[in-house]
Amino acid sequence: MSTAKKILIADDEPDILEIIQFNLQTEGYEVFTAKNGDEALEQAKKYQPDLIILDIMMPGKNGIDVCNILRMQPAFKETLIVFLSALSDEGTEIRGLETGADDYLTKPISPKILLSKVNALFRRLNKEGNNLLQLGDLKIDREKYIINYLDNDIILARKEFELLALLASKPGKVFLRNEILNQVWGTEVIVGDRTIDVHIRKIRQKLDLDCITTVKGVGYKFEL
Amino acid sequence: MSTAKKILIADDEPDILEIIQFNLQTEGYEVFTAKNGDEALEQAKKYQPDLIILDIMMPGKNGIDVCNILRMQPAFKETLIVFLSALSDEGTEIRGLETGADDYLTKPISPKILLSKVNALFRRLNKEGNNLLQLGDLKIDREKYIINYLDNDIILARKEFELLALLASKPGKVFLRNEILNQVWGTEVIVGDRTIDVHIRKIRQKLDLDCITTVKGVGYKFEL
DNA sequence: TCTAATATTATCAAATTGTTAACCACATGC
DNA sequence: GCATGTGGTTAACAATTTGATAATATTAGA
Numbered sequence: 001m002s003t004a005k006k007i008l009i010a011d012d013e014p015d016i017l018e019i020i021q022f023n024l025q026t027e028g029y030e031v032f033t034a035k036n037g038d039e040a041l042e043q044a045k046k047y048q049p050d051l052i053i054l055d056i057m058m059p060g061k062n063g064i065d066v067c068n069i070l071r072m073q074p075a076f077k078e079t080l081i082v083f084l085s086a087l088s089d090e091g092t093e094i095r096g097l098e099t100g101a102d103d104y105l106t107k108p109i110s111p112k113i114l115l116s117k118v119n120a121l122f123r124r125l126n127k128e129g130n131n132l133l134q135l136g137d138l139k140i141d142r143e144k145y146i147i148n149y150l151d152n153d154i155i156l157a158r159k160e161f162e163l164l165a166l167l168a169s170k171p172g173k174v175f176l177r178n179e180i181l182n183q184v185w186g187t188e189v190i191v192g193d194r195t196i197d198v199h200i201r202k203i204r205q206k207l208d209l210d211c212i213t214t215v216k217g218v219g220y221k222f223e224l
Numbered sequence: 225m226s227t228a229k230k231i232l233i234a235d236d237e238p239d240i241l242e243i244i245q246f247n248l249q250t251e252g253y254e255v256f257t258a259k260n261g262d263e264a265l266e267q268a269k270k271y272q273p274d275l276i277i278l279d280i281m282m283p284g285k286n287g288i289d290v291c292n293i294l295r296m297q298p299a300f301k302e303t304l305i306v307f308l309s310a311l312s313d314e315g316t317e318i319r320g321l322e323t324g325a326d327d328y329l330t331k332p333i334s335p336k337i338l339l340s341k342v343n344a345l346f347r348r349l350n351k352e353g354n355n356l357l358q359l360g361d362l363k364i365d366r367e368k369y370i371i372n373y374l375d376n377d378i379i380l381a382r383k384e385f386e387l388l389a390l391l392a393s394k395p396g397k398v399f400l401r402n403e404i405l406n407q408v409w410g411t412e413v414i415v416g417d418r419t420i421d422v423h424i425r426k427i428r429q430k431l432d433l434d435c436i437t438t439v440k441g442v443g444y445k446f447e448l
Numbered sequence: 449t450c451t452a453a454t455a456t457t458a459t460c461a462a463a464t465t466g467t468t469a470a471c472c473a474c475a476t477g478c
Numbered sequence: 479g480c481a482t483g484t485g486g487t488t489a490a491c492a493a494t495t496t497g498a499t500a501a502t503a504t505t506a507g508a
Contacts, residue, residue, distance in 0.1 A: 090334050097340040102348055104341075110314050116321040117328075119468060124326055124348070131301070142298060144396045145439050157496060158441035178232070194500055197454060216506060229498055381485055423467060440464060440495060
């Protein structure tokens with residue numbers, strides 16, 4: 001598990017700052033605050049947050065200025081930036097987004113919705129790359145279509161791979177033969193009784209690892 | 225330059241569909257539309273859009289259902305999904321975002337703002353600022369259309385280049401034949417079964433480097 | 449023990465991909 | 479206008495892999 005995500009909030013209204021801070025902390029985020037644009041820049045440099053929530057109207061440098069300054073620096077090219085403003089006119093919102101922000105939210109906003117939006121942003125950000133199951137020494141990469149056991153790549157044919165991926169998607173769960181047929185073969189195709197067995201056999205053989213258990217009369221399950 | 229980004233819009237109000245379609249097309253996006261949930265699923269499967277804009281209240285399957293169904297399929301795990309709804313109650317919005325959507329917009333919305341939001345989403349998604357890929361001894365310059373291997377320039381034809389550039393954009397990832405067709409050939413053109421193979425063959429030949437692996441029944445992947 | 453369920457093995461047809469050559473469209477230079 | 483070259487697609491066939499089945503052996507459990 002990675003360390004908690006860091007969020008910096010900049011707003012000149014202490015009340016709002018506090019409410020948001022409380023809600024985000026409750027959700028497990030590490031939160032920093034700033035009361036104006038210059039403080040926001042300082043804090044950003046100091047803590048390198050993963051997400052910055054910027055009010056637009058602040059004394060001194062406003063939010064858009066801050067965003068511009070940040071986006072010019074390589075260190076903040078990829079940082080998530082969200083505006084949170086009472087200004088809801090079209091021009092400002094468009095300008096805000098074109099500055100390179102990832103979202104533009106308008107006050108008043110429910111803390112829960114803010115939280116959902118923040119979660120959605122992080123969800124998208126983290127989606128980069130990793131589509132793989134890690135099960136002990138066994139790695140199943142759906143994107144690369146590779147099984148890796150103890151650093152050895154194992155080549156499975158399509159059906160074999162899909163079957164193993166299915167079983168391994170819920171370790172311990174017993175998949176009925178019907179479920180397996182539906183998931184791997186689809187509902188249209190009809191195949192004989194022994195087809196599943198044969199594929200299971202091939203997986204067991206290639207993996208050389210006792211990880212698929214037969215539950216007689218029911219189905220199969222994956223377990224290390 | 226890669227092909228235009230594809231956007232699918234699903235809404236049961238023809239007027240809205242048309243306005244949004246027009247605005248997005250003007251901006252250079254390739255737009256598909258659907259009048260209800262089921263149609264949205266069909267179109268999504270058919271065109272593999274980069275972004276899907278879903279109305280929530282639609283006859284038959286509603287937007288949230290559609291999102292749920294899409295997110296369960298590997299092919300749509302990474303697709304951008306945005307809700308656009310007249311429902312502005314907190315519960316729905318939160319549920320929408322937790323379903324795995326990237327944003328939740330409320331009607332009425334100014335076309336310009338929608339455009340800005342869409343642009344912002346694509347901006348974040350495309351980490352590609354770098355027009356040249358460096359992969360071991362292989363350099364791919366998307367701007368100049370030049371491949372260089374061990375200091376030798378290799379001339380590839382356009383389709384060959386785009387195909388290689390696509391595969392190399394995510395080393396290791398297996399690109400389905402469908403994905404390849406959509407990305408390199410576009411959705412309008414229909415080409416025969418062997419076309420991809422022939423191009424792959426030409427690349428392999430010109431590159432004289434074993435970097436493209438066949439995953440039978442699935443697709444191709446680039447790997448050094 | 450006895451039986452139904454599963455494992456194993458070999459085999460073969462079907463599906464998938466590789467390879468080559470031919471064809472057409474289009475651009476280029478003469 | 480005419481040869482020439484290039485890029486892109488397809489057709490035809492070869493090579494390969496896959497996955498289903500049949501036949502048989504083995505096992506778990508009532």
